[in-house]
Amino acid sequence: MKKKIEKIILEALEEINEDLESEALENPTVETKLFGDGGALDSLALVSVITEIEESVHEEFDKHITIADEKAMSMKHSPFGTVGSLRDYVETLLSVS
Numbered sequence: 001m002k003k004k005i006e007k008i009i010l011e012a013l014e015e016i017n018e019d020l021e022s023e024a025l026e027n028p029t030v031e032t033k034l035f036g037d038g039g040a041l042d043s044l045a046l047v048s049v050i051t052e053i054e055e056s057v058h059e060e061f062d063k064h065i066t067i068a069d070e071k072a073m074s075m076k077h078s079p080f081g082t083v084g085s086l087r088d089y090v091e092t093l094l095s096v097s
Helices: 002-020 043-061 070-074 083-096
Strands: none
Touching: 002 043, 002 083, 043 083
């Protein structure tokens, strides 16, 4: 499941980067910084990526998840820091839904 989620996130980043043309997102990896200090995404781009990921997760796993919720916003370490942290958070959401 982890690889499928990672692929979904990377594809969402590649899609948004067609508009952003950010060097940081040209070849995203699990270490790619997404949001926050040194992140490649501003808040609007992050919302677009989250929406795309939620839709793709629904198509792939037939489950509805909400990534940007109160739990995510109150975590000590933001799940939006890197591709890897977001992947792990999505995996957690899928395992409890």
